[in-house]
Amino acid sequence: MKLILKYASISGMSFNVQELNEIILKSNETLPYDKTHLGIIQIIETSDVYQFVKKTDMKDVYCFSHFLIQQGILSTMVPSKREEIHSVYADYFLKKMNKSANKWENIQAVVYHLFQVTGQEERKQITLYTAFLESAEMGMISEAFEFYEALQDFENKLELARNVYEAIREHRLLAYIHLGKGHMVESMEHCRAGLALAGQPITSNNIIAATRFAKMFRAASQILASKDEAKQISVSASFVKSTFSKAFQPNNPTTNAIRASIASRRGSRRTSRINSNSHDLNWKVIDEIVQTLRLRQKMTPPSFELIEMQGVCLILGVKLMKERELAVASYFAEFSTSLNLLGFDKLSQIASARCQQLVDDFKETNGPDYVPTDEEDKSIAAIFKSQGQHHWKNGKWNEAAALIKSAEELLSNRGRGFSDDCYLARNDAANLYLIGGNFFRCKALVEDDMKFHLTDEYEELNAEFYFRQAALAAEEGVFESAERWYNQALELYSVSQDDSLRTLACMSNALRAAIMILHGVDGDEGSTKYLLGRISMHLETCLEKTEEIEPLQVPLAARIWITILLLLIELHTNLGQNTVLKSNLATSIRAITVQIQKTNKPNLLKPLTPLNALCRCIAHGIGFLWLEKSNIVGFESSIRKGISQVEGGSSLMDKQLKRAILVRLWRVQAVSGNANCKTESWIAEGKGHMKSFETDGFIYEGELLRAALNHVNPNFI
Numbered sequence: 001m002k003l004i005l006k007y008a009s010i011s012g013m014s015f016n017v018q019e020l021n022e023i024i025l026k027s028n029e030t031l032p033y034d035k036t037h038l039g040i041i042q043i044i045e046t047s048d049v050y051q052f053v054k055k056t057d058m059k060d061v062y063c064f065s066h067f068l069i070q071q072g073i074l075s076t077m078v079p080s081k082r083e084e085i086h087s088v089y090a091d092y093f094l095k096k097m098n099k100s101a102n103k104w105e106n107i108q109a110v111v112y113h114l115f116q117v118t119g120q121e122e123r124k125q126i127t128l129y130t131a132f133l134e135s136a137e138m139g140m141i142s143e144a145f146e147f148y149e150a151l152q153d154f155e156n157k158l159e160l161a162r163n164v165y166e167a168i169r170e171h172r173l174l175a176y177i178h179l180g181k182g183h184m185v186e187s188m189e190h191c192r193a194g195l196a197l198a199g200q201p202i203t204s205n206n207i208i209a210a211t212r213f214a215k216m217f218r219a220a221s222q223i224l225a226s227k228d229e230a231k232q233i234s235v236s237a238s239f240v241k242s243t244f245s246k247a248f249q250p251n252n253p254t255t256n257a258i259r260a261s262i263a264s265r266r267g268s269r270r271t272s273r274i275n276s277n278s279h280d281l282n283w284k285v286i287d288e289i290v291q292t293l294r295l296r297q298k299m300t301p302p303s304f305e306l307i308e309m310q311g312v313c314l315i316l317g318v319k320l321m322k323e324r325e326l327a328v329a330s331y332f333a334e335f336s337t338s339l340n341l342l343g344f345d346k347l348s349q350i351a352s353a354r355c356q357q358l359v360d361d362f363k364e365t366n367g368p369d370y371v372p373t374d375e376e377d378k379s380i381a382a383i384f385k386s387q388g389q390h391h392w393k394n395g396k397w398n399e400a401a402a403l404i405k406s407a408e409e410l411l412s413n414r415g416r417g418f419s420d421d422c423y424l425a426r427n428d429a430a431n432l433y434l435i436g437g438n439f440f441r442c443k444a445l446v447e448d449d450m451k452f453h454l455t456d457e458y459e460e461l462n463a464e465f466y467f468r469q470a471a472l473a474a475e476e477g478v479f480e481s482a483e484r485w486y487n488q489a490l491e492l493y494s495v496s497q498d499d500s501l502r503t504l505a506c507m508s509n510a511l512r513a514a515i516m517i518l519h520g521v522d523g524d525e526g527s528t529k530y531l532l533g534r535i536s537m538h539l540e541t542c543l544e545k546t547e548e549i550e551p552l553q554v555p556l557a558a559r560i561w562i563t564i565l566l567l568l569i570e571l572h573t574n575l576g577q578n579t580v581l582k583s584n585l586a587t588s589i590r591a592i593t594v595q596i597q598k599t600n601k602p603n604l605l606k607p608l609t610p611l612n613a614l615c616r617c618i619a620h621g622i623g624f625l626w627l628e629k630s631n632i633v634g635f636e637s638s639i640r641k642g643i644s645q646v647e648g649g650s651s652l653m654d655k656q657l658k659r660a661i662l663v664r665l666w667r668v669q670a671v672s673g674n675a676n677c678k679t680e681s682w683i684a685e686g687k688g689h690m691k692s693f694e695t696d697g698f699i700y701e702g703e704l705l706r707a708a709l710n711h712v713n714p715n716f717i
Helices: 002-011 017-025 038-046 067-075 077-100 103-116 122-138 141-151 164-180 182-196 206-225 231-244 282-295 304-320 323-342 346-364 374-393 397-416 419-434 441-453 459-475 480-490 500-519 527-549 551-574 579-599 610-625 632-647 654-670 678-697 698-713
Strands: 014-016 054-055 061-064
Touching: 002 014, 002 017, 002 038, 002 061, 002 067, 002 077, 014 017, 017 038, 017 077, 038 122, 038 206, 038 527, 061 067, 067 459, 077 103, 103 122, 122 141, 122 164, 141 164, 164 182, 164 282, 182 282, 206 231, 206 304, 206 346, 231 304, 282 304, 304 323, 304 551, 323 346, 323 374, 346 374, 374 419, 374 551, 397 441, 397 480, 419 441, 419 459, 419 500, 419 551, 441 459, 459 480, 459 500, 459 698, 480 500, 500 527, 500 551, 527 551, 527 579, 551 579, 551 610, 551 654, 579 610, 610 632, 632 654, 654 698, 678 698
Parallel strands: none
Antiparallel strands: 014 061, 054 061
């Protein structure tokens, strides 16, 4: 009984008798029982007369009756004996860990027992390193960071990464945990270091960057153009060998720098090298490079650099079809969206079709009852997101919103509902529904999202959500609620420094709420002055983010700018003949309209859509409207020119967008006394639009049009 209690006390307050039996069997002790866990149970039941231990609700698990009993038994052993038993425990759990798929529980036990033993510095470093790798792969950021920090305390540090694959993996996991802790600079540095080890250092030389982009584009185009799988693999292998040559050189010093003392002790398998007689590159090395690139993409704004990384992932992904079929499908989806953004529509369609084929093959192989893994769901979510952005750029707002929302639901179902990715997806989906004239779907989405904003932990995210709530309430004509949500948002909001598109979308909601609330204050001087001050601040933020926006974001931002511009037309009409108030805002408004025109001008690095041309025309027209003496003719001419440009063969001018533009134009005409507004056809068309606004849930918009019709015909109700 004494032997059993001594070994059990080393385990802690509780112990599993099966594990305890196996551990005692590994010692050199003389055993007083029949060498089975049932023998231990029999000893406990017959010899533990003082009830030092007792059964728990878990099978084969016992615990000490009191903490002092366990500590007392520990204290009866000399330190050398305790260390000896801790060492046996560490050996046992280390072997168990190497055989187990889920290593985390065993890692904790190994680390605990090993660090109760003096010496064994190499073994401790190897164990800590393994704990770092496993916990980082499991997303346990704090634990992984602590294990890696503990490694830095050893005086004689070992070279624990034995080859290029392991060195790249180490940098990738360090980048991941730094990103999780908000250390963007450190995270990017580790991504760069890992890719440099593979043979692709980051460069700031524009000529080298352009050459590298051209090389990627050529290889990706060859893969997309060919239906021959062998040809695709050949192109991929050739690209990998020339681009990431260091990762596959047998004589690479990093590859051969394997410490014998480590190699003899570690349980992981060696990474296989290239078969020089084929294109069979090691898929694990390629996969590690791809994962590093994808992690780096999260920290890279929309740019040609980002598209290059997407293309490289596609090219390397050809070698990962068997192991990462859905992940590779997501690479095709992302590259398809980028190709469409650049105007390569045919290649974009091929990439999209290839993505769909991979998804269909996956479904056919696994059958309808198959439940995707966590990683597979992440890949499906990435596909939905890319397809949503594709529809967004092409003016299919509701389809884009539905796909982006589907991506968010997949991730939320995996427990990631509070992640930034999910929040931004919900944010984009709601804004796109509102842009697409689907008020009721937007409202339902926002109401469902409320559960993610019930605490004060995420102030910036809550503020953006409250601005959206305020905009919706204002659209419904519920100005008291709109004002409450708006003021709550103002207390919490701080401008995002990372994403201009996100900030512009948020400011469109803030402006929508403020301008509509202004309409409802009924000339209250104090409230009017306060709201105009806030509107001026929102416009300054819009100007700043319009100046900063990345060229490849401009097509996606066009519809957001149009929303902002239409609100500025509304503001001008609402202020009526109050020239003093208008003059206070005129400078800011002309500055933002000039910058929007400048940003929406095409160049080689900025592929645009007809919607950008419309945006430019509306901004130009508003410049006429906000002159000291409004030029209504110039304003109307610019608006109609923009509409004609988009309607000329483009699918981007949907009925909601055209309705929103024409109603603003008609309101300006009505207030200015334009003779066309008095015709029966104008009034009839206006009445039709008024009813459609109200049917679609846009009560405020309908009331504005009603006011315009009353202005023209006082007898109109």
